[in-house]
Amino acid sequence: xxxxxxxxxLVIDDMATMRKIIKNMLQQIGFKNITExxxxxxxxxxxxxxxxxxxxxxFIVSDWNMPQMSGLDLLKKVRETEAxxxxxxxxxxxxxxQGNVVIAVKAGVSNFIVKPFSxxxxxxxxxxxx
Amino acid sequence: xxxxxxxxxFSKPFIDAAKNVFETMVxxxxxxxxxxxxxxxxxKGDISAVLGLNGEIEVDGVAKPYKAMLVISWPYDxxxxxxxxxxxxxxxxxxxxxxxxGGEICNMIMGNAKRDLATQGYTSNMAIPSMxxxxxxxxxxxxxxxxxxxxxxxxxxxMYIELCYxxxx
Numbered sequence: 257x258x259x260x261x262x263x264x265x266l267v268i269d270d271m272a273t274m275r276k277i278i279k280n281m282l283q284q285i286g287f288k289n290i291t292e293x294x295x296x297x298x299x300x301x302x303x304x305x306x307x308x309x310x311x312x313x314x315f316i317v318s319d320w321n322m323p324q325m326s327g328l329d330l331l332k333k334v335r336e337t338e339a340x341x342x343x344x345x346x347x348x349x350x351x352x353x354q355g356n357v358v359i360a361v362k363a364g365v366s367n368f369i370v371k372p373f374s375x376x377x378x379x380x381x382x383x384x385x386x
Numbered sequence: 387x388x389x390x391x392x393x394x395x396f397s398k399p400f401i402d403a404a405k406n407v408f409e410t411m412v413x414x415x416x417x418x419x420x421x422x423x424x425x426x427x428x429x430k431g432d433i434s435a436v437l438g439l440n441g442e443i444e445v446d447g448v449a450k451p452y453k454a455m456l457v458i459s460w461p462y463d464x465x466x467x468x469x470x471x472x473x474x475x476x477x478x479x480x481x482x483x484x485x486x487x488g489g490e491i492c493n494m495i496m497g498n499a500k501r502d503l504a505t506q507g508y509t510s511n512m513a514i515p516s517m518x519x520x521x522x523x524x525x526x527x528x529x530x531x532x533x534x535x536x537x538x539x540x541x542x543x544x545m546y547i548e549l550c551y552x553x554x555x
Contacts (some may be wrong), residue, residue, distance in 0.1 A: 273490045350497030372410035
């Protein structure tokens with residue numbers, strides 16, 4: 257499937273720096289429709305509200321470690337929702353341990369990326385999802 | 387003393403991780419200089435990111451607790467250049483927009499180093515990074531730890547990595 261440049265993407269990270277980096281990289285790859293959230297807890301109502309709108313989110317890029325709701329807990333909520341079972345979900349983490357990958361895969365993550373990463377690596381991961 | 391003997395194996399993953407993080411996200415190569423033992427608690431740079439780590443290391447079948455801390459300290463000019471490169475923007479003063487750049491760098495370095503430390507038998511729990519700003523600020527190292535200072539040269543200017551480590555006897 258060819259990537260749509262107007263695909264509606266939600267970038268979730270508690271660190272403003274990381275949100276800006278991910279947004280810059282997604283723009284470099286060619287995406288234009290990017291929204292941000294600063295925690296899983298802020299993102300979850302946004303995802304639910306968008307689901308009832310004409311423009312639901314089509315791709316979630318989320319950090320793992322966040323203070324209120326982790327990326328893993330958000331992923332579980334997303335996968336428990338019938339309409340979101342197949343929503344592409346890319347998890348980003350600073351902790352490069354193998355155990356994390358297994359946990360995320362079991363929870364239904366679409367792909368997994370370990371910090372630090374380049375725009376080229378992000379593009380490669382996205383292409384594997386779509 | 388176990389502190390000194392383990393320092394070399396303990397510090398290498400951090401240096402390797404720092405090189406990787408700066409090459410990938412800041413688009414610059416780091417040139418680490420000769421490490422030295424730091425004797426005071428005054429920062430070398432104007433902005434420091436501080437992140438604690440603790441866990442256990444197995445020595446001769448016995449799990450021994452250790453505590454460690456990673457500090458990265460930047461002179462203002464280096465910090466602004468690093469933040470500008472990382473965020474693809476231009477920053478010439480310290481503000482909210484770049485306040486967590488150092489913490490995020492510290493996080494990524496610690497996260498990567500953790501994986502390598504695990505292969506050496508260290509279990510580890512990461513804390514949340516904190517930032518300190520201001521010329522010659524004081525850094526509170528955990529009591530009883532040895533602090534190693536590694537000056538780093540880069541195209542964005544100099545910076546300092548500090549690692550402290552102590553292991554129960």
